[in-house]
Amino acid sequence: MTRLFADRMGCVHRSFVREILKVTEDPEIISFAGGLPNPRYFPVQEVAKAAQKVLSECGEAALQYSTTEGYLPLREMIAERYAKRGVKTKASEILITNGSQQGLDLLSKVFLNKGDGVILERPTYLAAIQSFGFFEPKFHSIPLQEDGVDPAALEKALLKDDAKLFYSVPNFQNPTGITYSENKLRAVAEKLSDCSTVFIEDNPYGDLRFMGEDRPSMKNFLGESAVLLGSFSKIVAPGVRLGWVCACEEIMEKLIIAKQASDLHSNYLCQRIIHQYLKDNDIERHIAKIRKAYKEQRDFMVQTMQETFPEGVSFTRPEGGMFLWVTLPEGMSSLDLFHRAIKEKVAFVPGLAFYADGGGSNTMRLNFSNSDNERIFEGITRLGKVIKEDAS
Amino acid sequence: MTRLFADRMGCVHRSFVREILKVTEDPEIISFAGGLPNPRYFPVQEVAKAAQKVLSECGEAALQYSTTEGYLPLREMIAERYAKRGVKTKASEILITNGSQQGLDLLSKVFLNKGDGVILERPTYLAAIQSFGFFEPKFHSIPLQEDGVDPAALEKALLKDDAKLFYSVPNFQNPTGITYSENKLRAVAEKLSDCSTVFIEDNPYGDLRFMGEDRPSMKNFLGESAVLLGSFSKIVAPGVRLGWVCACEEIMEKLIIAKQASDLHSNYLCQRIIHQYLKDNDIERHIAKIRKAYKEQRDFMVQTMQETFPEGVSFTRPEGGMFLWVTLPEGMSSLDLFHRAIKEKVAFVPGLAFYADGGGSNTMRLNFSNSDNERIFEGITRLGKVIKEDAS
Numbered sequence: 001m002t003r004l005f006a007d008r009m010g011c012v013h014r015s016f017v018r019e020i021l022k023v024t025e026d027p028e029i030i031s032f033a034g035g036l037p038n039p040r041y042f043p044v045q046e047v048a049k050a051a052q053k054v055l056s057e058c059g060e061a062a063l064q065y066s067t068t069e070g071y072l073p074l075r076e077m078i079a080e081r082y083a084k085r086g087v088k089t090k091a092s093e094i095l096i097t098n099g100s101q102q103g104l105d106l107l108s109k110v111f112l113n114k115g116d117g118v119i120l121e122r123p124t125y126l127a128a129i130q131s132f133g134f135f136e137p138k139f140h141s142i143p144l145q146e147d148g149v150d151p152a153a154l155e156k157a158l159l160k161d162d163a164k165l166f167y168s169v170p171n172f173q174n175p176t177g178i179t180y181s182e183n184k185l186r187a188v189a190e191k192l193s194d195c196s197t198v199f200i201e202d203n204p205y206g207d208l209r210f211m212g213e214d215r216p217s218m219k220n221f222l223g224e225s226a227v228l229l230g231s232f233s234k235i236v237a238p239g240v241r242l243g244w245v246c247a248c249e250e251i252m253e254k255l256i257i258a259k260q261a262s263d264l265h266s267n268y269l270c271q272r273i274i275h276q277y278l279k280d281n282d283i284e285r286h287i288a289k290i291r292k293a294y295k296e297q298r299d300f301m302v303q304t305m306q307e308t309f310p311e312g313v314s315f316t317r318p319e320g321g322m323f324l325w326v327t328l329p330e331g332m333s334s335l336d337l338f339h340r341a342i343k344e345k346v347a348f349v350p351g352l353a354f355y356a357d358g359g360g361s362n363t364m365r366l367n368f369s370n371s372d373n374e375r376i377f378e379g380i381t382r383l384g385k386v387i388k389e390d391a392s
Numbered sequence: 393m394t395r396l397f398a399d400r401m402g403c404v405h406r407s408f409v410r411e412i413l414k415v416t417e418d419p420e421i422i423s424f425a426g427g428l429p430n431p432r433y434f435p436v437q438e439v440a441k442a443a444q445k446v447l448s449e450c451g452e453a454a455l456q457y458s459t460t461e462g463y464l465p466l467r468e469m470i471a472e473r474y475a476k477r478g479v480k481t482k483a484s485e486i487l488i489t490n491g492s493q494q495g496l497d498l499l500s501k502v503f504l505n506k507g508d509g510v511i512l513e514r515p516t517y518l519a520a521i522q523s524f525g526f527f528e529p530k531f532h533s534i535p536l537q538e539d540g541v542d543p544a545a546l547e548k549a550l551l552k553d554d555a556k557l558f559y560s561v562p563n564f565q566n567p568t569g570i571t572y573s574e575n576k577l578r579a580v581a582e583k584l585s586d587c588s589t590v591f592i593e594d595n596p597y598g599d600l601r602f603m604g605e606d607r608p609s610m611k612n613f614l615g616e617s618a619v620l621l622g623s624f625s626k627i628v629a630p631g632v633r634l635g636w637v638c639a640c641e642e643i644m645e646k647l648i649i650a651k652q653a654s655d656l657h658s659n660y661l662c663q664r665i666i667h668q669y670l671k672d673n674d675i676e677r678h679i680a681k682i683r684k685a686y687k688e689q690r691d692f693m694v695q696t697m698q699e700t701f702p703e704g705v706s707f708t709r710p711e712g713g714m715f716l717w718v719t720l721p722e723g724m725s726s727l728d729l730f731h732r733a734i735k736e737k738v739a740f741v742p743g744l745a746f747y748a749d750g751g752g753s754n755t756m757r758l759n760f761s762n763s764d765n766e767r768i769f770e771g772i773t774r775l776g777k778v779i780k781e782d783a784s
Contacts, residue, residue: 004556004588006505006527009646012653036457044451051443059436063629065428098490098655105654109526113398114506130653134501135398164396196396237455239660254401261404261522262497263490267659268631 012133016353017126020338024347030379031347032366035174035322038297039370041290042237043281050276058272066268068260070096070244074275078230078244087217087228089246095255096266100204100229100243102259104131107165107200107227109258110251112137117163121149123354123363125174125202128167138162139356144176146316148184154191163197171215172205172321175354175365179319182215189221196225198251204231204243207287209320210295224248232274234322235287240270294322294369301368301376308384310391315366322369325351327362329391334364337390346382404525408745409518412730416739422771423739424758427566427714430689431762433682434629435673442668450664458660460652462488462636466667470622470636479609479620481638487647488658492596492621492635494651496523499557499592499619501650502643504529509555513541515746515755517566517594520559530554531748536568538708540576546583555589563607564597564713567746567757571711574607581613588617590643596623596635599679601712602687616640624666626714627679632662686714686761693760693768700776702783707758714761717743719754721783726756729782738774 017033024031054062069075075094082089097103104127112118112135120129122141129139140157142149148170157163168188170180180188192199201218219226231243245255259265301324302317309315312329326348328334334350341347351363371379409425416423446454461467467486474481489495496519504510504527512521514533521531532549534541540562549555560580562572572580584591593610611618623635637647651657693716694709701707704721718740720726726742733739743755763771 004503004590005646006501006503006508008505009502009649012649034457039452039456042452042455044447044455047455048444048447048451051447052440055436055440055443059440060431060434063434063436063439063631064431065426065625065630098659102655109398110401111396111398113400116398127653127656130649134650134653198396233457237661238457239455241655241657241659254397257401257404257522258526261519261526262654263494263633264519265633267490267633267662269629270659270661 008134008136011136012130017349020347020349023342029342029345029347030371030375030382032368032371032379033347033349034367034370036367036370037234037238037322038293041293043277043286046281047237047273047277050273050280054269054272054276062269062272064268066265068256068265070094070266071268071271071275074271077275077278082246085214085217087219093246093248093252095245095247095252095259096271097243097245097259098241098263098266099233099238100202100231101127101131103229103243103245104128106245106255106258106262108132108135110254111164111198117160119154119157119163119166119197120356121168121173122357123175123351123360124167124356125169126353128202129356132167141355141357144173144178146178148178148180149188151184151187151191154188158191158195158197165200166192166197167200167202169202170218171203172208172318172323174205174321175323175349175351176325177316177318177321177323178325180215185215185218186221189218192222192225199226200229201226202229204234205321207235208291208294208322210291210298212319224250227251235283235290236274236277240267240274242266242270242274297368297371297373297376298324300373301366301380304377304380305384308381310384310388312391313387322367324366324368326364326366328364328387330362332362332390334362337364337386340390341383341386344382344386346379346386348383400526400528403528404522409741412739412741415734421734421737421739422763422767422774424760424763424771425739425741426759426762428759428762429626429630429714430685433685435669435678438673439629439665439669442665442672446661446664446668454661454664456660458657460648460657462486462658463660463663463667466663469667469670474638477606477609479611485638485640485644487637487639487644487651488663489635489637489651490633490655490658491625491630492594492623493519493523495621495635495637496520498637498647498650498654500524500527502646503556503590509552511546511549511555511558511589512748513560513565514749515567515743515752516559516748517561518745520594521748524559533747533749536565536570538570540570540572541580543576543579543583546580550583550587550589557592558584558589559592559594561594562610563595564600564710564715566597566713567715567741567743568717569708569710569713569715570717572607577607577610578613581610584614584617591618592621593618594621596626597713599627600683600686600714602683602690604711616642619643627675627682628666628669632659632666634658634662634666689760689763689765689768690716692765693758693772696769696772700773702776702780704783705779714759716758716760718756718758720756720779722754724754724782726754729756729778732782733775733778736774736778738771740775
């Protein structure tokens with residue numbers, strides 16, 4: 001059978017993080033490994049009401065096949081929310097997808113020949129590496145500084161002239177929690193303005209800013225050569241698997257063909273339910289509630305780390321999102337640490353998983369959105385102990 | 393921008409059928425063009441009850457991220473239903489997908505290098521041509537006879553030794569309504585037994601048999617080299633976009649990696665809802681109701697066609713499913729007929745859409761599942777008139 005598999009299957013592997021998550025299924029383990037939003041803030045009752053309304057008022061329509069582009073009133077709502085944040089777009093530039101993850105798959109299908117260049121932040125979102133990886137590109141990883149990528153390194157990568165896509169998570173990046181400064185955004189836009197590389201702005205966490213000020217979307221600087229990915233996963237709930245791509249009509253036309261061939265259209269019942277939910281509820285108020293909760297969790301985790309982690313360990317202080325990034329002293333292996341931490345019933349993701357080109361062996365990602373203070377205190381204390389043992 | 397798109401975008405186009413469906417959106421048009429199940433038989437209230445139960449009993453879990461493979465109890469139910477029909481499998485061999493359409497995309501990802509061979513029935517399901525087309529294979533189309541493909545032609549295609557996949561819809565095929573006889577299934581299995589080509593049995597209509605006897609699954613003859621695709625679209629509702637792939641563990645391991653990269657997992661809320669629906673209701677009784685209705689619609693359409701269509705027009709008499717296939721006299725163009733029919737406010741799909749290699753210009757597909765008798769009578773009568781005008 002093996003001889004039958006496509007060549008690309010040699011380049012892609014089961015997600016390391018998913019394998020780790022299996023280890024952490026033991027309920028006794030305090031896990032900072034997953035990338036889960038806090039289910040306490042899922043609007044369960046409101047979604048139930050919306051589901052009831054949709055099924056009683058237009059059940060037959062909601063259960064039938066629908067258009068590839070997605071439910072128009074939902075796409076209109078998404079376009080209106082962009083407008084409120086100063087991003088000009090329209091419903092015809094919005095395609096509903098199965099989470100923003102599917103956006104990556106569709107963009108890969110539309111743009112990537114084998115060997116084409118894809119610029120990545122270093123480190124970057126693991127599932128993006130996997131998604132692009134299926135189309136066998138060449139990755140160019142650009143070091144991430146504390147306020148965005150290094151523009152000089154970006155310029156060098158762009159000179160290679162094969163980069164069709166530049167994939168970025170500019171707000172509260174997964175895995176690092178880093179956000180681009182406006183200066184950095186402008187510097188990046190300037191470098192990109194001379195070339196045809198498409199900038200993919202993946203922004204699942206953008207709404208989860210709990211301090212500091214919102215940054216402009218790169219679409220404001222780059223226009224049609226910026227493609228935006230968004231998601232309901234972090235602001236409503238991930239189980240409905242609904243996200244979107246926002247792209248100019250020329251790209252959209254191709255994305256629709258790719259979407260059609262991939263799965264005809266996204267779950268229509270849930271599109272209708274989420275639309276009804278958004279119509280009947282104040283999503284901004286709901287998001288404010290999530291933000292407040294995540295800020296408390298983040299603050300408490302930072303505070304506990306400051307009190308518990310030994311000197312020589314540094315970590316980011318994200319202004320939003322769901323993740324913290326820890327850098328251990330040079331030479332310390334977070335993978336070794338992981339195995340010892342599991343014995344102490346605490347888990348995280350070793351940072352090397354987020355490097356397309358190797359490296360990051362002394363880094364790790366911690367999720368703060370899915371743990372209450374009690375578990376944060378207990379877990380971080382245990383982790384601090386294991387790090388200290390390792391460092392001594 | 394155009395120079396940026398991947399080469400594959402030159403080979404794939406917007407679905408012809410989808411374009412046709414746009415023309416037929418005019419509510420005055422009686423359309424036999426779509427491939428829609430009859431929404432009258434969607435279990436709307438039962439699904440609403442299931443949704444309410446899931447959201448009130450385990451709402452937080454149902455709205456959270458879940459496993460790539462799909463909800464285990466749902467996969468177990470699917471495996472049990474296969475067992476009842478004499479197909480041995482287990483939950484670990486079932487992957488939940490976004491309709492069976494996504495199964496085609498995942499199988500393409502896992503198996504196809506550019507230029508690999510894919511054997512198709514001639515004609516075949518249009519969206520399969522599109523889905524495989526994204527991976528730039530070579531298509532080998534095998535003529536479909538009235539009880540399945542021509543085994544001699546299959547043997548010739550297999551001799552080319554590049555065919556990794558053979559895609560088939562053995563029961564009430566889309567577009568022709570043709571079903572393989574058991575003899576034909578055995579003959580095909582024999583041809584395949586000497587080679588490593590994987591047989592994809594796409595079976596969305598298998599449950600909708602309203603006359604004759606069920607045929608065995610090719611998995612019973614081919615074992616691990618048969619991959620089965622199934623769907624809830626025709627037996628429950630398509631709007632939830634839930635289907636599955638049934639494959640041996642070696643292939644499944646690869647499919648899971650591809651699914652992970654494509655969209656992490658399928659809509660979990662709807663997986664839970666459909667599971668609850670199946671638990672609380674007798675699906676076999678529900679399917680019997682659909683079968684009875686479709687049989688009446690099919691019988692009435694056949695009868696009206698017999699009375700209305702001129703001599704020299706032949707058509708299939710499907711024993712199940714949703715489609716009839718009409719062959720016009722040699723030299724008559726169903727595409728020309730389509731444009732004249734639209735003026736008379738009746739629509740169908742010209743058959744050429746279903747040929748990967750051209751041909752079929754005098755054929756057309758008619759859907760009987762989504763029209764009541766009144767519309768069937770009026771539409772077929774109009775269509776008969778247009779054909780007669782054309783033939784004279």
